Amino acid sequence: MDFEPVIGIEIHAQLKTKSKMFSSAPVSFGDRPNSNVAPLDIAFPGALPTVNKEAIIYAIRVCHALNMKIDDLLVFDRKNYFYSDLPKGYQLTQYFRPIGKDGYLTLKSNIFEKKIGIERLHIEEDTCKQIHEADYSLLDYNRSGIPLLEIVSLPEISSGLEAQKFVEEVRSILTFLDVSDGKMENGSLRCDVNVSLREKGSNKLGTKVEIKNLNSFSNIQKAIDFEIDRQKSLLLDGKKLKQETRRFDENRQETVLMRVKVDDVDYKYFTDPNIVPIRLSEAFIKKAIEDMPELASSKHNRYLSYGLNEYDANLLVSSKEISDFFDEGIKTGVNPKSLANWVIQDVFSYLNKEDINIKESKVSALNLCELISFIEKNEISNKQAREVFAKMTISGHTAKEIILENNMSQMNDEKLLSEIRLILP
């Protein structure tokens, strides 16, 4: 018997808006616990929700980037359940009318190209953070009410690698749009996957297993591939799969059982009566989309138009910060190919060596371009430029300052000739 995996992904992304989804408390990471809390975030009686416009704009942009239909009537619903991390006893979400539906994402790599359907994107709020100690638990309401986007794919993913690529692509969109940090390691991007196997050629879906708490891109692939093998061997042994929730154990490099699913929880959804439905005007949606920051795919195409090769263009859009650095340099009118070479070779190796982010680089894009301009004007040689760059990474001084400090200016032909003329009788 041959099986094919059927995989669906749910992604939760925290939005980095200035304030929370339904309250005026600031969204801020790493602050003192319980310092960014409005009455609503702890569910004090009488507190009421308001809707964060910035979050709506962000959601519209992500919907657009994911080729989704945008609902112009914004409605929020209550998902009712009791839990220690849920202050109101319900979560505000969009159950009946998600802001986005019926989208897709195209995954591209050297080996494959595949369109993955996206069922829905909706806006909701985060719960508070729990810190469990041996005999007590602490609750931090700073996280309570932070806007979340939930993106739900169709079960059209068929391998761990595809799943990883899918999440990476979504992350790229979120970060290039500047709406989320997209960091799996600190929970600003979370993903759950559903894995089941079905007989090849059959339409009948197998028993679904959910894997939660995947905290890195590589773990997504590893967990899914492990789970596919586990399910396959069980099925081949003639055993029945249970509908269950598992997590990925990093030490054992395998998925382990969290709980077997019993009956579905009844969340008693109903539309929140405090938030009157909001009609989003065509102009508002259009403006949100028009003012969108440039996506990686568009930047990539632009870089190709500068004459860069596919490989270099890909490297430059591997993160929002790198492409921003590159674009800042491009604005000076520098030769794109020279700049790309410097970024990919020298800047990258400097960042790697120091183990820092490009935002922490002591060499700014403008300073790097100035250095390149000295080379292009033949004021210094390539070899000297590398020395200057090394000094820039240490002192943070400009190329000009370093050249002057070290008397490195190379005589160009014209200067040399005129000096010779002076010396010669």
Next chain:
Amino acid sequence: MRYLSKPLKEIHDAILRNEVTPLDLVKEGLSYVGKDNNNAFEYICNKEAIDAVNKLDSSKKNSLLYGVPIVIKDCFSTKSIPTTASSNMLSDYIPCFDAEVVTRLKNAGAIIIGKTTMDELAMGGSGTSGRKGMTYNPWDKRRKHIIGGSSCGSAAAVSSGLTPIGIGSDTGDSVRKPASYSGLVGFKPTWGRISRYGMFQFASSLDHVAYFTRNVFDSAYLLNVLAGHDNKDFSSGYEDVIDYTKDLSKSIKGKRIAVIKEVLDCCSPKTIECFNKTLDQLRVEGAIVDIVSIDEKILKAIYPTYFIISSSEATSNNANLDGLKFGSRCEGNSFEEVMINTRTKCFSPLIKRRFIIGSLSLSKTHREELFVRAQKCRRLIVDSFNKVFEKYDFIYCPASPTTAPLFKGYNPRFNGDVNVADNYLAFANFGGNPSITIPIGFENNMPFGGNFTAKPHFDSELLNVASILEKHTGLMNLVKENE
């Protein structure tokens, strides 16, 4: 000399004449509140009120509320003042913020002297279910009659002359019904006109800030103070705030008034007699009064529809009361146990009953049959009344079929037998209509009222017609002092 039993204008004039100071007024208020024997108070602001009056900004002297002691139903969040909603669940809850209504009252110079009793969490219409037990009707010294609820304490305080203003909340008829039973003006403006921020939510889609006064002018003036957009309440309206006292004496000639036959049919003979007298008075003023019919099925659907919707919203709105974050807590070995123990112990059986009915109505298995159906009914009911409003400016009926019922035999449970006249007022909550009760008569020395309701946003017109009738009946500034 007793001032707090007078209309706002008279109190204000006395202050301007330097005949009395805000401090005198607050002391008068506190002394009477201290002697209250109607169980009207959850908390008396002895210290807070004196502090507030000492800090009173004399630049607010133009406000009629300047230095005036007022009382507030205990479901409004008051910063640093205990707020229990008359529930054991919140017996030691001290809020960290003021409700928007409270902020606006303070800004107008009013001094809060007490938080008033209510039916637990505003669920109930009898004024008997709060954690401190029954609240009495000042008109009945033998203490046999209810005052009605849920805003029982505020009604008792205003009708016994302790203060000219009592803030309440009205989700079904929680101000307009007790107003009828206690000889007061009870006013619920258009939904969204007054911010609900800081008012404990019972059923958000039906909840209104509402209040008691002893005459229509005071109600209109209070709306000037409380109305207007608040960006903390997403359902708050954007219309301009006008001077609602301006048109109170305007002629109502040619105004069309509809009386619902089916409501009238369910009232006592004495009620009908007094009510009919007021119809004549309205006609004298040139109003056109017609008796109209609304399908009895629609009228009988109001109460069950109200009960399903309000219980559903209430079960969710009160899910925050879990013992983990604030208020009372009963310990347990896990968070689930803490929640279960706290909610089991601290809510009264009536409240639990509502939560269970609400939960059932929202559950997957019963949603269509109960919650969704109630929503559809709500639409049908609003449509039926809107049809009347197509031809008429106001709907006018007795606010209650009789005077205040007896405690004995009062059954707060829905038993399927609906007295239309006792349960129709919630139609104005369904539609968000402005609605006002004013006294129209007495039976055996107990008062009862009539109720005018208008189209949403016609608050000014509504106050106008109520004010005109009030002049005819002469039933204003009624006070039944404590003995």
